[in-house]
Amino acid sequence: MSARGSLERERRQAYWLVAPSVLVLAAVALYPILAAVWLSLHRFILVFGERRFIGLGNFAYLSGDARFWSALGNTAYFTVVAVTVELVLAVPLALLLQRAFPGRGLLRAAVLVPWAIPTVVSARLWAWMFNPDSGLINRLLGGQDINWLGAPGYALHAAILVDVWKTTPFVALLVLAGLQGIPEDLYKAARVDGASSWRTFRSITLPLLKPALLLALLFRSLDAFRVFDAIYVLTEGGPANTTETLSIYAYKTLMRSGDFGYGSALSVATFACVVVLAVVWLRLLGRAEEGR
Amino acid sequence: MARSLVPVLALALVVGLQSGCRRGSDETRGAAGGRTRLVLKYQPLWGPPGPFHELLSRFEQANPGVELVTEALPNASDLAHQFFLTSLEGRARDFDVLVVDVVWVPEFARAGWIADLSEAFPPARLREEFLPGPVEAVVVEGRTYAVPWYLDVGILYYRTDLVPRAPRTYAELERFAREAREREPGLQGYVWQGRQYEGLSCNVYEALWGHGGEAMEGGRVLLDTKPAREALTYLRGLIAEGVSPGTVTGFSEEEARRVFQQGRAVFMRNWPYAWAEAQKEDSPIRGKVGIAPLPTVDGEPGSGALGGWQLAVNAHVSPERRRLAEKLIAHLTSPEANRVLALHYARNPPRTALYEDSRLKEGAPFIAGLRELVERARPRPVTPYYNLISDVLQSEFSAAVAGLRTPEEALRRAQRQVDHLTGEAE
């Protein structure tokens, strides 16, 4: 058997090996997305079997739908604030986890606890802590009467706190993996030069950590943008839709109202936002790679 | 390690699949062993299981050859709706009798999911025997589509030790609350349900009726009206003026009840269930609570929103099964069944005569005493689009109550979205 024949055969087998995965991905992801786009061009009320093609009618209504724009605003705000706070907390946490100190094992294990708890459970757990009457937080604040989940200014921030609690550990682990990729020699050299620890952090750690940080940002922002579980459990989008994100709005329209046409338009719009976000991040990431 | 994990996973898989299959096969098992299997889909009644089971087995005794099976529905109304949306829309035939929320009857009737029961239960007879509110909810365009099973109604709770009597007008409620709070600082005035969910809509409709308004006009849901603006202004005012705590915008039934039960509020709007809780042994307000119709702007006793459940027949089942299903409904909505539900499960009977029933008066005096209140109970707008628009309404009502939008703006926005959803705009 010639080397070329063998290579040809290898390629053929490779296609057979990946074929099932490709098929499955096409069936559960590609086809539904295309189907969602098609549905979004209809007025489709599931209950009454009312279905007719209306072209871009749903999107025309969407462009003037104040509730959509406020959901987009809430989603963007949630994403930016949650991801920022998570990064700000995760970097020191990762630096801490990298050091040797008594109890490091305990801390390492402890940070995995919130990560392992289902989002729904963590939201329930925090909902109880946020309870205005008997919740832990108002107790700790000395019997305050703060309406964490019911007051418009607070509720979205409460949801952000739940997300921060749950996902900071994941971000910290990503950062830690990045930290462990930085050669020890660089730190030794810096110490010999008598650099302060802040300076070392600024001029060695942070620049070398940049790719890991950007990657964490990419993952987390795309993930935060589709937030559903925590908000559904905490507030279902209330009060006054101030915590309603795109996913919540689309879900309610689809499954509560049974309006599959407009609901699909909302989910397609959400998808489009995620794609735009991903493209922007990948550009930034590409530029950072080039800069190195 | 991977090897040790695989058997565990495989085992779990088998267990999971088996339990999945067993349920799946239910659908096909129509008449096992010559007995007809009749399936009732309902929500748990939360109480001792005995009396209800006895009620069911009495039906089996009277109808030999019928095996009665009950299956649970999700407790939350919106999820129960989702269940029916997905199963009835898929023409499921695996249940015969189903419970429906008061606000779903027109929707399900129009969708052709529930059968027309007018022959077995003529509307005229329902009007004679049942309270007016529930009948209004189950009779659609002159045809009966469901039979009331048990009902709920929004009522006012007040503290008999803090106020001289129940307030009749909104102004009186505010004044009583202020006076009580002057004597006892730290007390809240009036707690109700202000969270963004269906309970808020009930509170809003009650205020709307209390201001002499209606939510429907000629089959169209009409909200951008003067009484609606006044209703939202009143609810917002309760918070803005401190009669109600700011936290009510996060309250559902239970949050309100907890505050009231701890003795920290003068008034509460809630369903009758809160009564039993208030009268418990260790309740701080035991014996200090009264109930009354909700106040109104002019002092006429107000109407509470009608809640509760009706029994209907799946339109996809065969005619023979439909006849059996109708028999079952007749059995479950009989005066005896009404009494069992009232005595053992604290469910308010929809039959008018039950409120004069001596055994009910003796066994559940509180329920018997609700007569004046249940007679005034009113259904929320009766429209097939109720579920489609309720989400929009909740969010706009919530915005107005929380002070994010003026009542005028919230209602304008609500009207625009409602018109779009119901197709009025086109």
Added chain:
Amino acid sequence: MRRGGLGTALAVVAFLTFFLGPFLWQVLTSLWPDGELTRPWPTHLTLESYASVLWGRPFLRVVANSLGVAALTTVFCLTVGAAAAFALAKLEFRGRGVLLGAALGVSMFPPIATVSPLYLILRAVGLRDSLVGLALPYTTFALPLTLWVLTSFFRQLPDELYRAARVDGCTPFQAFRRVLLPLAAPGLATTAILVFIFSWNEFLYALTFLTTPEKRTVPVAISLFASEYREPWGEIAAASVVATLPLVALTLLFQRRVVSGLTAGAVKE
């Protein structure tokens, strides 16, 4: 150095409190007698909430449902994904980058974007409201995860092993099955744990596609854990603890694997 030590200690305590505190509070709540929840402290602790969750409700059934769906998803994704991951890591063919990119893209899909068509598909094939049917949408996130983590594991195995097997006369598939797959066992275990945890925690699809109470999975059951009007906080807490402990135990037991798996796809690329 002393100051640094003190700073570290404070930071450790702060982080520990933040991450563990809420969970411990939940444990305490689950032991708190229901009637006393509004009091500052419980007068005594009780297992009542656990008893009513485990015996008063079909909660064990719910746990079994979750176990079934998560296991089915895991087995399915590993079966389908392992071969593809091997090919992606060791074989030369066109479209490798595209496939990995597509997998990453799919894993970033907002699940809401596919809910309406998936619902119609599941209904059309008669799998609405079925646990087996639920595993299908679960592959949207589980298969990409499998591909990424496993590909990076296969890449770590030396190429020589594969070449040697080929020289011995194995076809690429035989080389995969007889030589590389057994060596990738730790990678498979890691992937299995991650996929299992992600499936166990999934909420949106389960909420949408399952409607019968007896078929609920753990997150759905906990999110809907209410009596008619009441919010039984003690029972919710007990159920949360019951549903979470196995997961926390699994995670802590396989700490290193979880961490390496989570960061494998992300950092080594």
